[in-house]
Amino acid sequence: MNQTRRGFMGKAFGAVAGVGAVGALYAMKKSWDPLPSVKAAGFTTIDVSACVANKLIVEKWRGKPIFVLKKTAEMVASQNEEQAARDIVVGDDHFMIAIGLCTHLGCIPAYREDKKDFKCACHGGEFDFAGIDTLAPPPSPLVIPPFKITGNSVVLGEEGPEYKKMKESGVIA
Amino acid sequence: MAHFEKANSLNEWLDQRLAVNTLRRVLAKEYWIPKDINFLWAMGMVLAVTFGILLVSGIFLLMYYQPNVATAFDSVNYTIMQEVEFGWLWRHVHAVAASVVFLIIYIHMFTGIYYGSYKKGREMIWISGMLLFVAFSAEAFSGYMLPWGQMSYWAGMVITNLFSLGSLEVNSLVEWIRGDYVPAQAFLDRFFMLHVLLIPLAILALIGIHFGALRIPHVNNQKGEEIDFKVEAEKYKAGNKAASKVIAFANDFMSKDMFVVAVYLLFFFYLVFWHFNFAMDPVNFDPADGLVTPAHIYPEWYFLWSYEILRPFSKDIGLIAFGFAQVIFFLLPFLDRSPNAVPASRRGAFMLWFWIMVVDMIVLTAMGKLPPEGIFSTIGLVAAVVFIALWVALPFITKLEKKC
């Protein structure tokens, strides 16, 4: 009896100390979270009114390059259903907006204005002007970031109704 | 090659490879501590815990601190204190621990002096302990530079100036230490390195030596009784724990240590959350400015007594007295000529010496902070002279001490 009780108190003390250790670990975990200033910088507003059709613009959002491509009328007309579903329409203009990182291993593909497609220099992957992968190795289309359309601008980092709709229809995984 | 058999438990498996059972036996279960001790013997554990707290909180500060004269202040006071979740907690814990660790060190030291725990084979415990004191002092000073506030800058200026060695005017040495004419970028960088790498390494090594130095002479006890550890350990192992004069480090001594640590942590975290100003001087919340000296400049409280020994004298004598104060404690085991390793209460004149020393150092500490004017200057001078006189007198009064 005495023997068990002694063992018990030692274990009970150990358990209480363990609770303290977990508390300390919680604080340590929180200390590694991104800082508020980093999170606050997670929103970027892009004014797309000055964009020229078939000219790629690269912006920066959360440290990543963002492709903004205004489509010409012919491009819009030539699109199939899958390509059109990825259009972001601001006013009367149709845009391809996506994170400019190849879905294979994260290199930045280059836009070829003549061929109206993207070519990744690292492993040769290709995407069409709607950002859909057309040549392996990339396994999936360029990722569309959360966006919200306000007037002539697109705010990245916020989920607007158009973004939510794309998500529901499965255009965005 | 050693012979390995199939292990029946994780413990056995580890024991075959790492000798964990032997380690546990040598370091804990059969590491013998005298039974006749009081809570002051737990100060070593309290120090170890505090050092652990400093290490962990320091690691988290290190991840956001920027050792650059342009950004250091803001990385501490804005990024760490305001942006990083619980960053304020790491900083308060680190600052308060850095101050409280000295309180415990002083208690630990004076416990050793009172009970004569630096004699009769325990000299290396004392000397390694004093080396730890010096290493902690350097660690505290270098850490004090890092927030790059007004006190950091001016403490850096004043303390490095000591190395001009008075009238010798060795300014090249001062400039070499700073890497600049004044404390600036090079200075901050190298003190950052000292604080987070070199001195902590030295402290870890010294802690190893300090612990190692305990093994052969063993820990002293409350009455200064000479214990035959072998005989007493046999009694303990035979199950006659009550009659044995020794206890095992774990769990016997450990359980008592942990209770003392718990009480200490209550005190410590009270300071961290509600009473931190004594350890985080308000003046250091002004950014460093090489063109404005603060109205009152003083070291942290634990350096005040030696600072005050420097202050009342003329420049060169002050420096010599200061140097004397830095090394004299090292020599305690050799200046004490008495063979008695017993509590001061049984040592006649030494008891008087001990209490005068305690009071004198507190007086020096107080005067070190007060503005050096009027009566305070006089008291400071007298206390500094008394300090030196006490050390000069020590060999004589201990030589005359009767054997007990």
Next chain:
Amino acid sequence: MKELFILAVVTFFSLLTYWLVEPFAHSQMHAHIDSEQFAYADLPSLTKEGDATRGADTFMAGGCIGCHNVKALGMETGMSAKDSAAAYGVNPPDLSNAGAIYDAKFLAAVINNPAHATMVEHKFSDTRPHPMPNFYGAGGDIEQETADIVAYLQSIAVKAEEVTPTMAFENACGRCHAVRYTNWTQMGEKPAFKYKKDELRYDADVLEYQDSVKAYMGKLPPDLSMYIRSRNEHYLSTFIENPQHLLKGTAMPRTGVTAESAEKVIEYLKMAGDPKAEERNEVGKTVMIFLVIFAIFAYLWKRQVWRDLH
């Protein structure tokens, strides 16, 4: 018990040392200043009842809006903060809520003689007059006219309880002092810029503004980000009330804020320099409760282990 006696001795010497190096030493280094309760007792009391409607006319006739904005009523001088500072040394305060932020007695005194009311007469002379001219009256009873203007300012201001920390700070302190931790410059809150060149342009304007203030004050007033930690609340409060008390001869004018506004200013400084105070208290309580439980269990364990040893 012997251990308790030893503990008492150790505690006594620790507390004695603490008392000597902290409360006692600080009492010797810094003289204690008692608050005057923001009474502004040195200024004459308002003897006349002010009339806001009359005050509006006097206010317009007196030419106040030549230098001061009253943005709440759409009255603007048309000068940028930088240009105002270049012209007057510092951007004159917007008077929209002056009636709520400043003490009425002080307002009257500052209208009649700004250098006297703000206690900076040592800085100005006939050859170097205060940038705000004294009000010598519009021809009638000057005391009445002053009271009318004060009544008018109070009538257009928000209610005293609606004064926010930012409003109080901006008006009373923020035109001379920056607070980089709240992104506050002497010209106002620094906006976010997309292009570096726009930001540099703004920064250059701030530097020019600061040059004007530097010339006016003798040196650039300090950034107040960490003042809640580097000074204490009592110091700040008594300093705001009367800078000359704690810093004789300082160029800083007495701001003349009400006691409530001073509290708001301090609240603002807490926001800037110690925003985690609340969290610190909360976490502190949890940690203390945990440690009490920890200590109880440690004690029970010790007692259990030591039962065999005695």
